[in-house]
Amino acid sequence: MKKNGKLKKKGVACGPLLAGAMFLGSSLSGVQAEEVAVREWTSENGKFSVRASLESFEVIGSKVVLRRADETLVRVPLSRLSEADQAYVRDRNARSRAAERGREPVRLHGIEWQPEIEDALELAAGRPGPLDDQPVMWFRVLGQLDDGM
Amino acid sequence: MRTVSFSNKSVRKLLNNEFVNTFSNTTGDPTAGKSIWHSPDDSPGHCERGLGEQNVQTLFMTPEGKIFHAASGYLSPDDLLAEIRFAKGLFVRLKESGFGSKGLVREAHRERLKDLGYPEEEIAGAMSNDPFKAADLVQGVEGGSIFAGKTKKAVLAGNAFSIEHPLMDYRTFEEDPTVLVGKGSSAFVSQANGNAGSPGRTIQLPNLNREND
Numbered sequence: 001m002k003k004n005g006k007l008k009k010k011g012v013a014c015g016p017l018l019a020g021a022m023f024l025g026s027s028l029s030g031v032q033a034e035e036v037a038v039r040e041w042t043s044e045n046g047k048f049s050v051r052a053s054l055e056s057f058e059v060i061g062s063k064v065v066l067r068r069a070d071e072t073l074v075r076v077p078l079s080r081l082s083e084a085d086q087a088y089v090r091d092r093n094a095r096s097r098a099a100e101r102g103r104e105p106v107r108l109h110g111i112e113w114q115p116e117i118e119d120a121l122e123l124a125a126g127r128p129g130p131l132d133d134q135p136v137m138w139f140r141v142l143g144q145l146d147d148g149m
Numbered sequence: 150m151r152t153v154s155f156s157n158k159s160v161r162k163l164l165n166n167e168f169v170n171t172f173s174n175t176t177g178d179p180t181a182g183k184s185i186w187h188s189p190d191d192s193p194g195h196c197e198r199g200l201g202e203q204n205v206q207t208l209f210m211t212p213e214g215k216i217f218h219a220a221s222g223y224l225s226p227d228d229l230l231a232e233i234r235f236a237k238g239l240f241v242r243l244k245e246s247g248f249g250s251k252g253l254v255r256e257a258h259r260e261r262l263k264d265l266g267y268p269e270e271e272i273a274g275a276m277s278n279d280p281f282k283a284a285d286l287v288q289g290v291e292g293g294s295i296f297a298g299k300t301k302k303a304v305l306a307g308n309a310f311s312i313e314h315p316l317m318d319y320r321t322f323e324e325d326p327t328v329l330v331g332k333g334s335s336a337f338v339s340q341a342n343g344n345a346g347s348p349g350r351t352i353q354l355p356n357l358n359r360e361n362d
Binding site for chain 2: 109110111112113114115116117119120121123124125133134135136137138139140141142143144145
């Protein structure tokens with residue numbers, strides 16, 4: 001399926017999905033990925049895969065830029081990726097945007113909290129997992145979460 | 150409530166792995182209750198479920214910000230775990246239905262109340278704006294305990310909210326939380342530090358010497 005980071009289709013070199021995407025428009029309002037973990041990416045029909053890291057996500061146009069093992073960049077429409085990969089991108093994007101806004105999650109009472117509801121909803125819409133979407137638990141309390149009251 | 154309710158390992162595991170969690174400080178909200186200030190490490194006193202419904206609310210939402218389950222007031226770790234599990238199960242059913250089924254939310258909560266032993270007239274009374282139809286749940290509670298009655302009423306109110314306002318947008322709720330917490334006032338005091346107070350927030354509640362939120 002994959003070999004040296006190149007896209008393969010069950011023994012036949014085939015990359016229309018990713019190669020075609022490379023020629024799409026330049027980055028617009030790109031959001032840099034906050035980590036460079038190399039992982040396996042799969043096309044939405046499950047026929048193609050590639051090992052690459054998430055370079056950036058272009059919000060306008062909804063394109064994902066991947067860096068393959070040979071350092072070449074490929075730009076892929078988000079909709080052409082598997083559901084799990086789409087969820088991964090949304091999750092990374094939501095976290096990256098929250099970090100840019102200076103709203104890092106906090107850990108209190110053994111639980112990870114998003115400081116803003118909007119961040120939680122955005123994250124819940126794309127968190128990778130068996131269900132993709134996640135429910136949001138919203139705790140309204142008189143006083144600060146880590147303070148006396 | 151923070152320290153006690155989140156002390157359960159299963160609660161923390163479920164919330165971290167299967168939910169996205171967020172919080173709001175309701176200080177200044179006209180519907181928020183009052184609390185005599187006390188330190189987080191004050192020893193907790195005895196507290197019944199549902200007390201302080203205006204001090205703390207636990208709500209569950211879809212990623213679109215639609216509230217599909219709510220519980221007001223203090224929740225013990227076991228109570229919170231039960232609410233989380235119910236919310237998780239309902240969320241799965243909602244997802245399968247495309248998140249748009251208000252009927253599913255209504256029915257799930259109605260079934261839950263019936264399973265908890267609430268008769269139809271109490272459910273109808275909780276959803277009625279007519280104060281004379283609202284059941285006085287102090288009666289019928291073992292020993293006639295006012296706190297047991299309040300617990301029963303809080304559980305009823307939380308579930309009735311989702312029957313009457315299924316999938317309410319969280320922004321709508323923020324504008325008027327009284328649809329869940331009512332228009333009364335609630336307060337907590339600490340068992341260990343009940344006589345301490347921050348400026349402007351000290352109140353006298355000699356009969357409510359109970360655990361913080």
